[in-house]
Amino acid sequence: MFRVYFSSHGERAFGAMPPEVQERVSEALSNLAGDSQWFRRVKKLGGSESRYRLRVGRWRILFTVKGGEIEIADIFLKKGRSDYRRREL
Numbered sequence: 522m523f524r525v526y527f528s529s530h531g532e533r534a535f536g537a538m539p540p541e542v543q544e545r546v547s548e549a550l551s552n553l554a555g556d557s558q559w560f561r562r563v564k565k566l567g568g569s570e571s572r573y574r575l576r577v578g579r580w581r582i583l584f585t586v587k588g589g590e591i592e593i594a595d596i597f598l599k600k601g602r603s604d605y606r607r608r609e610l
Contacts, residue, residue: 523554523591531584531593538596542580546596549577554591 527535535543553559553575566572566583575582583595 523559523586523589525550525554525591525593527593528595531595534596535593538580542577546577546580546582549575550582550591550593 535546538546553562556562560573563573563575566574569585571585571587573584573586575584579599581597581599582593583597585592585594
């Protein structure tokens, strides 16, 4: 079981989302936190040992894993291929 928390940027991004999407993202994060096989549902991002991406429809959740904690760094709507290059964790 992981503890999930938001960075300041991740919290602002979550608050700016439509309520129905917030509900779907919250459900996905609670499923991720309680799943011992979480690494099968996410994609590892290059350039770091602890950066991952979770897809929820067209929305992307970028997060890092540190010990027993998941830090939500950013949540954004995927529009094009270059979206990941602009985002820093």
